[in-house]
Amino acid sequence: MASGLTHEQAEALVQSHDPEHPANLICDLCRDFYKLGWVTGTGGGISIRKGEHVYLAPSGVQKERIKPEHIFVLPFAQSSLPKPGSQRDFLRIPSKEGLKESACTPLFWNAFTMRNAGACIHTHSQHAVMLTLLLPREADSFKISHQEMIKGVRLGGVGKTLRFFDTLEVPIIENTADEEDLTEGMAAAMEKFPDAPAILVRRHGVYVWGNTWEQAKTQAECLDYLFEIAVKMLLAKLPLVGDN
Template sequence: MASISPLSVDEQIALVTSDDPHHPANLICELCRNFYTLGWVTGTGGGISIRQDDNIYIAPSGVQKERLHPSHMFVLSHSANTYLRHPTPLKPSACTPLFLAAYNARGAGACIHTHSHWAVLATLINRGKKTFRIANAEMIKGIPSPATGGYHGYHDTLEIPIIENTAKEEDLRESLEKAIEEYPNTSAVLVRRHGVYVWGDTVWKAKTQAECYDYLFQLAVEMAKLGLDPAGPIDPVEDES
């Protein structure tokens, strides 16, 4: 558990006060309002974290995400594992150990956790399976491919690990870290009956990827309803000549 730094009140306020709309404390509030309209962070669930140099900004636990204010933000020193800002009486996000897993293993610049029902359903149409797979879909091209240093191609098969849910969010850390290690080409981990964690080099890349993933989850669920295999080949077109 992270310790708490003895910064003065003024120093702590300065960490989350800025007129710059791109400041992490402001961006987290803006993005959470947007994600709320998508149904990703309702009921205080889900969360987002942004890293700025060594400081990691994290939305708190138990606060309506559409009503977040910069003063609600926790700020963690990554290198020292110390809270530079720990606003009372708010509680640190239970997602924090999972966010740190993405920062530590992938050098991410931001991490997003959603409770999207499409993400949940994507895990349920893959009962008994350890991965979600989809191929030959245009939005796959919005997902990075660390193995190649570029992005996935239209004909690639996108594979995302699925880990099993736990009673407490923080208890997911070990299985999420294992999934990140075992699937070096992924930038997301699905949690069965729960949601998804997505990370990116920057907050905007993480946002773009989260949107692409959600589109692909919905597409796969709708394909499964029609008896189509989301990872199946493209059917040949009959020659009518």
């Protein structure tokens, strides 16, 4: 559902010379994430909430080639909470033919509403995927401790930072055929694991959030490091938790 804004007002939402403007940041960050292998093949994405506006990368496009004019803008206050198949309220819809909002929209809203996050990042990191395959099939979470990079991760993604001796725990949910259908599983895991800064999706990737885009990015990088070293530790038959 489009807003009552004029074309000029809607376009002004994504036009800025400020490199910190969400429409510019999403493009820059997606290029950085592409180089890391996190958003290749059109997968993955990011959403930034600024005040009462939510900026959203489009779905099914080359993330390293996104431009500000491709960004969707939604009001945070929706007529109904975004869920699979629901209609969204839009402040701006890109004019380029074929663009559609990110399939991750209702999952991003989980982070915004349940954690009051300011940004949420979704990656298809191979480290995240491999970790979910190496852990026991019955495991509903990943745990690790005594790693320096844990200190870059926050309780619940938005609280105080963890300490070296703390145990980080990230829940794992099962993948679904359609991205939107992960919404309820993600929400349930966030309720069960209130201190978790992210959600791993088996055979798929990870969702990470933070108070700001900077914190979300920092945590995504720290977590990816921890996922990678955990994979190596598991292959070397080293314990993930404890003083190693």
